[in-house]
Amino acid sequence: MLGAINVILVAGMVLVSALFYRYVAKISELVTQMKRDVEELQNSKAEEPRLLAQEPGLRVAIEIVDPVALAKRESKLAQVAADIAPNLVAREVYKQIREEIALAVEKRGIDANVTIIML
Numbered sequence: 001m002l003g004a005i006n007v008i009l010v011a012g013m014v015l016v017s018a019l020f021y022r023y024v025a026k027i028s029e030l031v032t033q034m035k036r037d038v039e040e041l042q043n044s045k046a047e048e049p050r051l052l053a054q055e056p057g058l059r060v061a062i063e064i065v066d067p068v069a070l071a072k073r074e075s076k077l078a079q080v081a082a083d084i085a086p087n088l089v090a091r092e093v094y095k096q097i098r099e100e101i102a103l104a105v106e107k108r109g110i111d112a113n114v115t116i117i118m119l
Contacts, residue, residue: 023080030081034088037095041118062101067093 064070067090071078082089094116102114 026077027080027084030077031085031088034081034085034092037091038088041091062097064090064093064097 068082068086071089071093072082078089078092098114098116102112105112105114
């Protein structure tokens, strides 16, 4: 009886360890991607962002009030990553929002430039 309990405990620990390893690997992958995104943003920041088009007109600005909370609400992985690298998570949120908006305006046949501007 005691041997069976030990086997179950060891099997449980192996399962938990495997799940933990997988979770840590996903977080590591996310952090690596976020670091690449930061480097890309830093490189693109060297080029002065075009705040105004060639012709005067109106612009739409969207500010996500709490991008980290949004990420935590939408993704279990972001719940952990946000505690480790909140700025990287916020950048990823803006990147994904930009992609979703770009797809939405393209789908409606609207010719638009959807960009992220760091202030």
